Every structure is written in structure tokens, then in C-alpha cells.
Amino acid sequence: MNTKANFKGEIIYIEKIAKDTCKMDISSPLKQANAGQFISIYCPNTTLRRPFSIANFENHIITILFKLKGEGTKYLSNLKKGDYIDFLAPLGNGFTIENKKSLLVGAGIGIAPMIFLKNTLNKKNIENYLITGFKSNEENIKGSDETIIGGSVLYHLDKIIKNKNIEIIYSCGPMPVLKGITELSKKYNIPSQIAMEKVMACSIGVCRGCIIKLMKNGKVINASVCKDGPVFKGSDIIWD
Amino acid sequence: MGLENLKTILKNKEKTFEIKSPIIAASGTYGYNDEFQDFIDSNYFGAISTKGITLEKRLGNEGDRIFEVQNGMINRIGLENVGIETFIKEKLPILKSKNIDFLLNIAGSTIEDYEKLAEIAQKYNIKALEVNVSCPNVKSGCLEFGLNPDSLFKLISKIRENYNNFLIVKLSPNTNNIKLLAKATENGGADCISAINTLRGLGIKIQFDGQKFIKKSVKGGLSGPCIKPIALYMIEEIRNSTNLPIIAMGGITKLSDLFEFILAGADAFQIGTANFIKPSICTDLAIELSDFIEKNNFKNFEELKNKIKETK
Numbered sequence: 212m213n214t215k216a217n218f219k220g221e222i223i224y225i226e227k228i229a230k231d232t233c234k235m236d237i238s239s240p241l242k243q244a245n246a247g248q249f250i251s252i253y254c255p256n257t258t259l260r261r262p263f264s265i266a267n268f269e270n271h272i273i274t275i276l277f278k279l280k281g282e283g284t285k286y287l288s289n290l291k292k293g294d295y296i297d298f299l300a301p302l303g304n305g306f307t308i309e310n311k312k313s314l315l316v317g318a319g320i321g322i323a324p325m326i327f328l329k330n331t332l333n334k335k336n337i338e339n340y341l342i343t344g345f346k347s348n349e350e351n352i353k354g355s356d357e358t359i360i361g362g363s364v365l366y367h368l369d370k371i372i373k374n375k376n377i378e379i380i381y382s383c384g385p386m387p388v389l390k391g392i393t394e395l396s397k398k399y400n401i402p403s404q405i406a407m408e409k410v411m412a413c414s415i416g417v418c419r420g421c422i423i424k425l426m427k428n429g430k431v432i433n434a435s436v437c438k439d440g441p442v443f444k445g446s447d448i449i450w451d
Numbered sequence: 452m453g454l455e456n457l458k459t460i461l462k463n464k465e466k467t468f469e470i471k472s473p474i475i476a477a478s479g480t481y482g483y484n485d486e487f488q489d490f491i492d493s494n495y496f497g498a499i500s501t502k503g504i505t506l507e508k509r510l511g512n513e514g515d516r517i518f519e520v521q522n523g524m525i526n527r528i529g530l531e532n533v534g535i536e537t538f539i540k541e542k543l544p545i546l547k548s549k550n551i552d553f554l555l556n557i558a559g560s561t562i563e564d565y566e567k568l569a570e571i572a573q574k575y576n577i578k579a580l581e582v583n584v585s586c587p588n589v590k591s592g593c594l595e596f597g598l599n600p601d602s603l604f605k606l607i608s609k610i611r612e613n614y615n616n617f618l619i620v621k622l623s624p625n626t627n628n629i630k631l632l633a634k635a636t637e638n639g640g641a642d643c644i645s646a647i648n649t650l651r652g653l654g655i656k657i658q659f660d661g662q663k664f665i666k667k668s669v670k671g672g673l674s675g676p677c678i679k680p681i682a683l684y685m686i687e688e689i690r691n692s693t694n695l696p697i698i699a700m701g702g703i704t705k706l707s708d709l710f711e712f713i714l715a716g717a718d719a720f721q722i723g724t725a726n727f728i729k730p731s732i733c734t735d736l737a738i739e740l741s742d743f744i745e746k747n748n749f750k751n752f753e754e755l756k757n758k759i760k761e762t763k
Binding site (some may be wrong): 215216217251253257258259273299369410411412413414415417418419421431433438451 | 474479480486500511516528675728730
């Protein structure tokens, strides 16, 4: 059943959980969401909606994590428990879960979909290991098996892949990390699934604003991050 | 289904385009309808204007395509579209089966491109054609036709030779004399003018990371509420130079915007950027407009329009 819609949701929890970082739980009639999917929130003080990865979904409650970056997140951070927000959900295609020893890599706020994915894998008893990286200890968002403070997470992955016999990598974070992940997956000949980020206007696949290039069957094609993604096979992505 | 009192007939001599409401979703902001179906009921729309279609499929521009500004946005999509052949094969049957009225929005690089597209539109008896002569985001053609009254006249005349149904021309605001363009459009044989397309704009974001400045910039078409005063001005200029029906657009987000555009000279409206923020905006505005007409005892949209136009 297709449950995509424009929802009104009540904020039932909002707290600062790290430096400039908030966690928000939203209760709404949304019935289903998968790790890797996102919601698009209406912020009255900005022209466009703002997309946020779903950091968990359970019993109609969506969790998002956000970093205070601009006007949109400023609006959200000022909301209180009991306030309502307007959002489109669930958007995009999430991760395709495979029954393989999984390495999850989240860099910065890219940890958000990784937490949801970890919860999903745990429920399915799929062995997984979540490593995350943050610029400083104050920015650390808890919930990982291993956390790197300062420096790139990429330098720590070879060892894990070998020691834990990793069979698939899932990742979300800044572009250099994601690109590095696809190179590693090529090096070890294991698949990777990458959650991409790009400035969006419509967030539902209409405006063609958030396009990336993919290589499919030897042909270069356009794909929208919001509708065709945000999760793509690492081996398909053509990096700028 | 629909709202009876919103029925709108755009008319030029013997040519008419009848739509169930004056609210039309603007080109490039509504795809081909399929993407929006999860979110809204398009039964209350007058029509949708399709994504701009070219002869061949286009991948659009490289790099960043969207830049948000205060009360607006800049886009440089570059006419990414499926091409006319795929449109006819895959999108047209969906629009027809759902009984959705649409304007086929077309763009080209040469007069011949437009002629061929018009011919195909005629072959499939497409009821309304919206000619994009004003896309600021593609390097060749398009905008050049739209800014010179002589070449615009020539282009529209050629399209007219190949297309007998309702011919709409979408004008650019990136000109110092929109009146001449409107006149050329009328003389070329068009039935209706839609305006305005996006304005040329440059968005720059520059930040200092503690050591060096980092910049991001996007040059493209500006849209959204920030362009409304320019759009109103342009619509009034067009109204003062032609009697063709006008479909107005440029920053419409609410009922009072519709009234303002009517006063400037509009007969129908297109909603663009607002679709991105509120997918139900076209439906909401149609219902709100219909309710206003009913509550205030106007017979229909036509009467409301005439009343607003009488305002001194």
C-alpha cells in the first residue's frame, strides 16, 4: 500500500543531544517508513521545505536528528513539545536490506539513517557494526559501536572489513567519505549502498533539481536524489 | 467532479480553451502529474502545463541546479525532459486516461524544432500548446526568440501554420519592452499569452571557514513570491497592449494574489514554485476561490473577475 502523504505531526520529544544537534520525535498517522527514507518539513521562515533522514520509526513515531545550520533548522530548534509540524513522508527509496555481515559508516549528522538501519538489522538478527566519525567530542551523537573523533573514518575501515569479514557497506555523510566508501567497496569487491544528499526544491521527483549522474548498463543517466534515491548502489554513482 | 462556478473559457476569436478552473500548475513544477498523485487530487485544477518538452530527450545542466533565496529560488535545470516521442508514448496516455487537461509546453533551439513539435501536437490533437520562448537556462535558441519582437513574430507565425488548436506563448520578463513582445505574439497569430517566466538571477553564498572563503553560486531563473511585483507590472503592460487572454504567474501563493493579478489583467493563473512547498496549493486555491465566489454571491469566476476589474 502506498502511504505517501502530506502529514501533520505532533512533536512529542525535542532535546539538544550534542553541540548544535537536536533530536526530535514526531507522532503522526504515518504507517510505514524504511531506513534510508526521509521526510520533508515545511518551515514557515524559508522558501523551500527541508529534507531530513529518518533516524528511527516505531509505533507511528518518527525520529529525526538535525544540526543547526540555517534558517530551517533554527525554526525547528525553537519548536516545543506539543507543537505541530507539516511534513511529506515517507520519501525516496531506502536501503535494500541484505542478509550479509554489514558495515555501517556514518559521518557527522550522516549517522541519522545509520541508526535506523542498525535498529532494522538488529531486529532481523543481521550481524552489523556501526562506525561513526565526528569533528569533536562535543558533536558526538551516541549509538555507534565505534566512534572516531577528529580525522576521517575512512582510515579505520580496512581493518574492520578484514577482521569482521564484512560483506556489504552502507553509508551516509559528506561527499568525500561516500566517495571513499565506494572506492573501498571496489577494492574489497563487496557491494555498497550510499545515501546521497543534495539541495532539493520539491523533494518528490518533479523539479529535477537534485540530480546526480549514474552509470547504468554502460549508459550515463540522470537520477533524482529525492525520488530515485536517496540510496544508490555505490558502484552506479558517477562522482563529480 | 470539480467546482462548477470556476469554469473558465479562454477565448480568442473562434479559438477557445475551456478548463474547469482558472488555476493551472506551471511548467516544470508539476512534472507530468504522475509524481504528485500520491499527495493530491488534481480534479480541481484547470489544467497542468507539462514539463518543457523538446524534440530530443535532454539531460539538463551539470552541477548545482537549485539555490534558495529569500522568498524565492533560482533554478538552472536546463530543460531536462523525456523528449516528445517518450512523452507521446508514455505520458500522454496517462494524462488522457485520468482526464487531465494540460498545456503541452514546448521548447526548441531552432524554428524547425518548434515547427516539428507543433506538427506533432497537431497530429495528436493536443488541445493547447504553450510555447516556451523564454527559458533562461539553455545556451542556444529559446530565449533569443523570446526577446526580439521580429524573430518572435516569425517563430509564432511558423508555429501557427502547423498548429490549429489553442496557441499560448509564454513570455520572458527579461526585456525592456514586454509590450512589443506581446504585440508580436498577437500579430504572429497566438491565442493567449502566459507570463511571466523566471527572471535572470544570480545566487551567491560565501562563507569564511576560519582560513579561507568558500563560495557557492548558481545563475539561473528566479521565481517565487519575490518576483510578484515585477510579474504584476508585466501583466499590466501586456494587458495594455493586447486583448488576448492572459494566464498570469509569478509568485502566486494565496487568494489575494489572484485578485491582484486579475486587476492587472489576468484571465487565469499558473502556480509554480508554491507547488514545491505545498503540493496541494492548486487544489487549495481552487477550493478557496470557489468558496469566496459562493459566499459573496457572485454567479461564477467570470463575474468575480469582471467585478474586480471594475475596481477603480
